Amino acid sequence: MIRDSGMARHSLRRLLGLLPTLLMLITVAFFLIRIAPGGPFDSERVLSAEVEANLEAKYHLDEPLIQQYFRYLGQIVVLDFGPSFQYQDWTVNELIAQSFPVSFTIGVLAMVLAFVMGTMLGIASALKQNTRVDYSLMGFAMLGISVPNFVIAPILILLLAVYAGWLPAGGWDWGFASMVLPVVTLALPVTAYIARLTRGSMIEVLHSNFIRTARAKGLPESLVIRRHALRPALLPVISFLGPATAGMISGSVVIERIFSVPGMGSYFIQGALNRDYTLVMGIVIVYGVLILVLNFLVDLIYAWLNPKIRYDEKS
Amino acid sequence: MALLEVKDLDVGFDTPDGEVKAVNKLNFSIEPGDALAIVGESGSGKTQAVMSMMGLLADNGHVSGQALFKGEDLLKMSTAELNKHRGREIAMIFQDPMTSLNPYLRIEKQMIEVVRHHQGLNKAEAREHAVEMLRAVRIPDPERRMRQYPHEFSGGMQQRVMVAMGLLCEPDLLIADEPTTALDVTVQAQITHLMNALRQKSNTAIILITHDLGVVAGLCDRVLVMYAGEAVECGSVEQIYYEPKHPYTQGLLKSVPRLDQPLVREMHAIPGNPPNLLALPEGCKFRDRCPHAFAACKEEPPMQQGEDGHIFRCFLGLST
Amino acid sequence: MTKRADQPVIDPFEAALSVRDVKGRSPWEDAWNRLLKNRAAVYSAYIMAFIFMLVVLGPMLISWEPDFTDWDHTYSPPSLQSGHWFGTDAVGRDILVRTLEGGRISLMVGLVATIVSLLIGVSYGAIAGYFGGAADRIMMRVVDIIYALPFMFFLILLMVVFGRHILLIFIAIGAVNWLDMARIVRGQTLSLKNAEFIEAAKACGVSDWAIIRRHIIPNLMGVVIVYVTLTIPQVILIESFLSFLGLGVQEPMSSWGALVSDGAQDMESAPWMLIVPALFLTVTLYCFNYIGDGLRDALDPKDRP
Numbered sequence: 001m002i003r004d005s006g007m008a009r010h011s012l013r014r015l016l017g018l019l020p021t022l023l024m025l026i027t028v029a030f031f032l033i034r035i036a037p038g039g040p041f042d043s044e045r046v047l048s049a050e051v052e053a054n055l056e057a058k059y060h061l062d063e064p065l066i067q068q069y070f071r072y073l074g075q076i077v078v079l080d081f082g083p084s085f086q087y088q089d090w091t092v093n094e095l096i097a098q099s100f101p102v103s104f105t106i107g108v109l110a111m112v113l114a115f116v117m118g119t120m121l122g123i124a125s126a127l128k129q130n131t132r133v134d135y136s137l138m139g140f141a142m143l144g145i146s147v148p149n150f151v152i153a154p155i156l157i158l159l160l161a162v163y164a165g166w167l168p169a170g171g172w173d174w175g176f177a178s179m180v181l182p183v184v185t186l187a188l189p190v191t192a193y194i195a196r197l198t199r200g201s202m203i204e205v206l207h208s209n210f211i212r213t214a215r216a217k218g219l220p221e222s223l224v225i226r227r228h229a230l231r232p233a234l235l236p237v238i239s240f241l242g243p244a245t246a247g248m249i250s251g252s253v254v255i256e257r258i259f260s261v262p263g264m265g266s267y268f269i270q271g272a273l274n275r276d277y278t279l280v281m282g283i284v285i286v287y288g289v290l291i292l293v294l295n296f297l298v299d300l301i302y303a304w305l306n307p308k309i310r311y312d313e314k315s
Numbered sequence: 316m317a318l319l320e321v322k323d324l325d326v327g328f329d330t331p332d333g334e335v336k337a338v339n340k341l342n343f344s345i346e347p348g349d350a351l352a353i354v355g356e357s358g359s360g361k362t363q364a365v366m367s368m369m370g371l372l373a374d375n376g377h378v379s380g381q382a383l384f385k386g387e388d389l390l391k392m393s394t395a396e397l398n399k400h401r402g403r404e405i406a407m408i409f410q411d412p413m414t415s416l417n418p419y420l421r422i423e424k425q426m427i428e429v430v431r432h433h434q435g436l437n438k439a440e441a442r443e444h445a446v447e448m449l450r451a452v453r454i455p456d457p458e459r460r461m462r463q464y465p466h467e468f469s470g471g472m473q474q475r476v477m478v479a480m481g482l483l484c485e486p487d488l489l490i491a492d493e494p495t496t497a498l499d500v501t502v503q504a505q506i507t508h509l510m511n512a513l514r515q516k517s518n519t520a521i522i523l524i525t526h527d528l529g530v531v532a533g534l535c536d537r538v539l540v541m542y543a544g545e546a547v548e549c550g551s552v553e554q555i556y557y558e559p560k561h562p563y564t565q566g567l568l569k570s571v572p573r574l575d576q577p578l579v580r581e582m583h584a585i586p587g588n589p590p591n592l593l594a595l596p597e598g599c600k601f602r603d604r605c606p607h608a609f610a611a612c613k614e615e616p617p618m619q620q621g622e623d624g625h626i627f628r629c630f631l632g633l634s635t
Numbered sequence: 636m637t638k639r640a641d642q643p644v645i646d647p648f649e650a651a652l653s654v655r656d657v658k659g660r661s662p663w664e665d666a667w668n669r670l671l672k673n674r675a676a677v678y679s680a681y682i683m684a685f686i687f688m689l690v691v692l693g694p695m696l697i698s699w700e701p702d703f704t705d706w707d708h709t710y711s712p713p714s715l716q717s718g719h720w721f722g723t724d725a726v727g728r729d730i731l732v733r734t735l736e737g738g739r740i741s742l743m744v745g746l747v748a749t750i751v752s753l754l755i756g757v758s759y760g761a762i763a764g765y766f767g768g769a770a771d772r773i774m775m776r777v778v779d780i781i782y783a784l785p786f787m788f789f790l791i792l793l794m795v796v797f798g799r800h801i802l803l804i805f806i807a808i809g810a811v812n813w814l815d816m817a818r819i820v821r822g823q824t825l826s827l828k829n830a831e832f833i834e835a836a837k838a839c840g841v842s843d844w845a846i847i848r849r850h851i852i853p854n855l856m857g858v859v860i861v862y863v864t865l866t867i868p869q870v871i872l873i874e875s876f877l878s879f880l881g882l883g884v885q886e887p888m889s890s891w892g893a894l895v896s897d898g899a900q901d902m903e904s905a906p907w908m909l910i911v912p913a914l915f916l917t918v919t920l921y922c923f924n925y926i927g928d929g930l931r932d933a934l935d936p937k938d939r940p
Contacts, residue, residue: 036796146920154899209414218402250787272795
């Protein structure tokens with residue numbers, strides 16, 4: 001399939017199409033944070049006007065905004081995110097290098113967990129439609145969507161960490177125990193949404209004409225589901241993975257704070273509050289690229305699974 | 316022993332508005348090699364009767380009666396037992412081939428799974444068998460075509476693939492539910508011709524469900540006419556076409572425009588509408604639209620026996 | 636008119652028709668009946684009505700002021716004797732009344748932000764759907780791009796940039812949440828535009844304005860109602876996230892999110908501080924989601940998620 005040059009061209013086009021998105025993301029974030037009143041050096045001890053002017057010159061903050069913008073773009077192309085204003089001894093690259101692996105690990109684990117658990121629960125519900133199993137599973141799913149993660153997290157901490165002592169209440173040491181709560185709490189709302197989505201999709205697919213044909217051919221129901229129903233049922237879920245990641249990243253900001261995880265989310269909030277322009281921009285770009293890459297991969301997977309799209313260049 | 320014997324088949328559906336009686340006390344039988352057409356308008360119950368036999372009724376449907384296939388009652392079988400017959404001894408093809416084929420799987424996969432499952436062939440053998448079958452239904456370049464997806468075929472070719480798929484295990488009975496309704500007239504002729512040829516070759520019995528009387532004549536020996544869920548007339552093609560006894564059948568035949576007769580100013584139509592299946596009338600279900608209805612029609616009409624197995628459900632012609 | 640050969644049959648048939656006619660039902664009636672059969676949605680509606688009443692009337696009926704600090708009873712658990720049925724917080728403020736006041740803010744944010752989201756989304760979607768073609772493609776591409784971005788980041792930036800004014804919160808959240816509404820309205824507009832009954836109406840000489848009034852708007856209303864109901868909990872949730880991070884409404888105003896945030900800190904020693912607002916928040920979101928689901932099923936049974 002990858003040998004098919006049509007597919008390769010299609011993929012390349014999609015990839016290039018993502019660049020404008022990235023550019024827009026960077027531009028909006030850049031100007032947004034600059035508009036904010038106050039600058040990076042305000043909260044520090046009161047500086048003399050001279051020192052402040054020197055600092056600003058050093059970081060090019062005295063130049064016109066547009067000029068700073070293009071200067072910044074030039075820097076990004078060589079992957080230089082600049083120095084952090086807030087953490088004066090560190091460059092943004094270093095800070096990101098430190099915090100990215102943490103956030104990435106939590107995110108990936110949570111995504112995998114959400115997908116696997118969500119689809120399993122959704123399929124089980126669909127197969128047992130309108131039974132007690134269905135109602136209870138979907139009831140739980142509704143809970144997962146309705147209860148904010150910052151409500152679930154403290155409760156889980158209370159139960160599993162404080163009372164039972166099985167898991168640590170926070171912190172991150174790359175050990176399994178410290179990963180459990182953050183990953184699970186992050187995954188919960190997405191799992192719930194995927195479960196509902198899968199259930200609806202599976203139910204609809206099971207009513208299709210081609211499933212009727214498969215049954216008329218005398219195939220056992222398990223085979224009908226595995227071979228004929230599963231793939232089309234999962235297509236909407238695959239499509240959803242893109243926005244799901246964005247949602248998960250949003251959620252991670254809160255999760256990292258609750259569990260005191262040294263990830264990019266925490267740095268982002270601090271950076272925003274302290275007007276650490278470079279840090280904020282660096283994190284926005286990293287997340288932006290991540291999302292775009294993921295959306296691209298999702299598109300590829302979707303096209304692979306759905307032969308109708310593969311041959312439809314016009315879409 | 317008859318290949319298929321349907322006795323007193325009743326099919327109903329539970330809806331929020333009440334029970335919809337789709338099929339009422341249907342009786343017919345098929346001998347090996349027979350070709351029976353079941354004719355009727357939408358809502359006559361012809362499709363649901365057959366769906367119930369194949370275990371493909373919707374969840375809110377219920378069925379009673381008997382459908383004896385080679386002596387075993389299909390209606391009493393569990394899904395697992397039914398699966399031994401479905402696809403192997405009884406095959407079914409559907410009205411809309413575009414949606415009846417799985418758009419996400421290659422044709423090859425959809426075809427070989429039938430023979431692999433029922434006959435235990437390995438992949439290579441199954442593949443060969445499928446290619447042969449595609450050739451038999453006149454799909455050009457079958458080896459290459461097998462690797463394609465359904466949407467790469469035209470409507471007529473898709474239906475031919477369905478026919479091929481249905482015949483892979485050489486079933487004793489092929490049920491075709493309006494196989495040509497969604498296709499052009501020229502393709503219609505091809506498919507009908509195809510089914511005929513295959514029937515001659517392997518002596519497969521055929522049940523053809525249709526509302527198109529033109530298609531029937533080309534393929535079938537006997538015709539069963541259904542109205543409002545009941546059988547109203549049954550006989551050989553000649554008997555039905557040349558000596559229709561039931562007013563509904565007569566109306567149907569008169570409604571078909573004919574090339575060999577002079578143009579009439581008005582086309583004939585049976586006035587009125589089929590009855591509401593939620594509230595079926597007493598007695599003869601056709602009496603509101605029947606030009607010959609009289610007082611006695613308020614009772615359930617008897618099934619009269621004409622010559623040579625020609626039966627019809629009517630009071631007319633009865634010497635009281 | 637020429638007499639038809641089968642006139643003797645038609646006349647009695649016509650007479651019989653009026654007797655055996657089945658009473659017609661409008662789609663709205665159908666939808667309403669379906670909705671009423673959805674027990675989850677109905678119960679949720681009752682509960683929401685109850686919560687709404689509590690939130691609106693409660694603070695007026697309860698003797699405690701939300702900012703009254705009862706120094707004799709700081710951190711006290713729920714009890715009937717102290718008069719604080721749901722306990723107090725660190726400085727002795729009554730939890731129940733604080734929660735209900737916070738509810739006013741949360742629900743108000745929910746409502747107003749949803750309206751903002753509605754206005755943006757419906758106009759955007761209707762324009763894209765109505766004009767179609769290149770305009771539609773570009774507009775939807777923009778939606779796709781924004782959809783893929785994490786809203787939280789932009790909200791945080793917005794809050795940081797412009798401060799925590801409550802009006803801003805309404806607008807910011809609404810501005811971030813209109814995408815689904817836009818998509819749905821655009822889809823509906825597109826299919827309506829090409830619908831045969833619209834063509835038929837035009838062919839009969841119905842004026843454009845009458846078409847919009849009689850055909851387009853009623854058909855849009857259905858989906859809009861569903862998505863408004865589903866947007867409210869989303870928006871309340873977002874506001875609570877912001878409050879939790881300390882970027883939401885400012886003291887002395889409080890919302891459920893802020894209360895939960897405070898409560899979480901003292902979770903071990905005074906769990907009621909967390910549980911009461913958390914319960915209200917969760918139940919409200921739960922109910923709105925069920926009602927929205929119920930509406931969606933009722934108005935288009937094929938359209939389940």
